[in-house]
Amino acid sequence: MYTPLHLKYRPQQLSQIIGQEHIVRTLSNAIACGKIAPAYLFTGPKGTGKTSTARILAKSLNCQSLENATTEPCGECNSCKTITNSSSVDVTELDAASHSGVDNIREIVSNLQLKPIEGRYKILIVDECHALSHQSWQALLKTVEQPPVHVVFVFCTTEIHKVPETITSRCHKFDFRRVSPRAVVDYLVEIASQESIDITLSAVTAIAKACNGHLRDSLKLLDQLTLLGDGEITPNWVWELSGTIPEHDLLTFCENIARGEITGNLGILQDWITCGKHPITIHTSLVDFLKDLLICKTNPNGRNLTQLEEDTWKELTTISQLWSTASIQSSITLLMTRQNLMRDEAAHLWLEATLIEIVPTKKNSLQPWKDWKTPQDAINWAHVQLPQMTQAQLQEHWQELTPINGKRAPAWVEAVQKLQQRQLMSIK
Ligand SMILES: Nc1ncnc2c1ncn2[C@@H]1O[C@H](COP(=O)(O)OP(=O)(O)OP(=O)(O)O)[C@@H](O)[C@H]1O
Ligand SMILES: [Mg+2]
Ligand SMILES: [Zn+2]
CATH class of the missing domain: 1.10.8.60 (Helicase, Ruva Protein; domain 3)
Structure with missing residues (x-):
């Protein structure tokens, strides 16, 4: 029978948990030293390993292969096997989203008072615990406050803010992160x-x-x-x-906005919609990409703050010369104010309208030098205006530049415009 990859590769030991090094290290040490807390709270985004880690912890604590708890549960003993198929007599896994009835909880709690049957601990894993009712939390609270020595609670949730303070304050809390x-x-x-x-x-x-x-x-x-x-x-x-948007499309898109080429972008938008990209996805991708553009603009060494490939980062650096920091910020703000409309039936029209509105301020396109710090910035800017020319050719023009009123920047803009015109003429 076919097993989906995410189940086939469910980690079975702490060492197989990816990208949560701080949690793996702390839990491994706790198990090795026998310092087990009575209650754990695993919180963080979906699909990052909370439930898997809760089950591994249960196996680690109750594995019968060795005399003590182990960071390397065998996966073969009765305890390990029954935890895997959710039939262990000592480990109860409660999905609060589907079984939050208070009677059910009361029964489980009274069962916790009894000594474990085959393992070292009685463990209650409450998955999606934010879904528990107020009454259910009340039924759990006393035991969480004064747990018998053989009891370990593991609460898992994506929505920590919905878990009562009285519980969170009694748990060892672990924040699962999105995996890098x-x-x-x-x-x-x-x-x-x-x-x-x-x-x-x-x-x-x-x-x-x-x-x-x-x-x-x-x-x-x-x-x-x-x-x-x-x-x-x-x-x-x-x-x-x-349904995601390719990076190179987003690059073209930002470049078009900066150049004021609205029709080009409306065409790209139409293509995306025709290919079935959802307006929400388009909107999110644009906001994310503009955030990356802002990082690029304000912190040229900040690629590690984004998820961009080196090539994309390089291109983005060039494009960022065309934008002012203020116009990137105001574009993001404008898009954010339209976020709710992306669920609207006419979402694509709203997107079109928004894209027409997002055009970097005139002032900036007339005075691009506001963003230049070094001559290289000026040359990079020119390179975007004149992609056919090499950096070396542009350097040469820069050297030969005659300043206007002692200022090089306005002279450079004028020179570049002339070069652009000359190129246009030669194409015609
Ligand atoms: N950190 C991780 N290391 C290795 N595999 C992982 C990790 N996180 C998730 N997975 C994979 O995703 C599957 C689901 O993970 P898990 O159920 O532990 O996530 P979760 O954090 O409990 O998610 P949810 O909040 O949606 O319940 C696992 O079976 C495994 O294949
Ligand atoms: Mg889970
Ligand atoms: Zn075992």
Whole structure:
């Protein structure tokens, strides 16, 4: 029978948990020293390893292969096996989203008072615990406050703000993070090779980007891609299937905005909509990309703050010369004010209207030098205006420049405009 990748590769030991090093280290040490807290709270985004870690912790505490708890549960003993198939007599896994009835909880709580039958601990894993009712929390509270020595609670949630203070303050809290793009890529590459999946590195990178650090989603997407057909999986497949927008499209888009080429962008937008990209996705991709543009503009060494590939970053650096910091900010603000409208039936019209409104301020296009700090900035700006010319040719023009009223920058803008005109003439 076919097992989906995200279940086939569910981690079975702490060392197999990806991208949560701080949690793995702390829990491993706690298990090794026997310093087990009575209650844990695992919080963080979906599909980042909370439930998996809760089950591994339960196995680690109750594995029968060794005399004491172990960071390497065997997976073979009765305790490990029954935890895996949710039939352990000592470990109860409660999905609060579907079983939050208070009677159910009362029964579980009274059962916790009894000594464990085959393991060392009685463990209650409350998954999606934010869904518990007030009454259910009340039924749990006393035992969480004064737990019998053999009891361990593990609460998992994506919505920590919905968990009562009285509970959170009594738990060891672990914040699961979104897994870094690099770690996701490495992990997917390894799985693809084990499963003999033919996929390019840039397609794997595109998956990591589309899924934004959610490992379960990444594995599911990889799974779906293998069903699309024969042949090597490329980034195009990923963009198609995940409905995300290719980076190079976003680059063209930002460049068009900066140049005031509205019609070009309306065309691109039409293409996206025709290909089935959802307005929400388009909107989110644009906001994210403009945020990256802002980082690029304000912090030229800030690529690690984004998830962009080096090539894209380089191109973005060039494009950022065309924008002022203020106009990037106001574009983001404008898009954000339209966010709610992306669920509207006429979302695509709102997007069109918004794109027409987003044009960097005139002042900036007349005085681009406001953003230049070094001569190289001026040359980079010119390179965007005159992509046909090489850096070396532009350097040469810069050297020969005659300043206007002792100022080089306005003279440079004028010179570049002349060069542009000359090129236009030669094309005609
Ligand atoms: N940190 C991780 N390391 C390795 N695999 C992971 C990790 N996070 C998620 N996975 C993969 O995703 C699947 C789901 O993970 P898990 O159920 O632990 O996530 P979760 O954080 O509980 O998500 P949710 O909040 O949606 O319940 C796992 O079976 C595994 O394949
Ligand atoms: Mg979970
Ligand atoms: Zn075991």
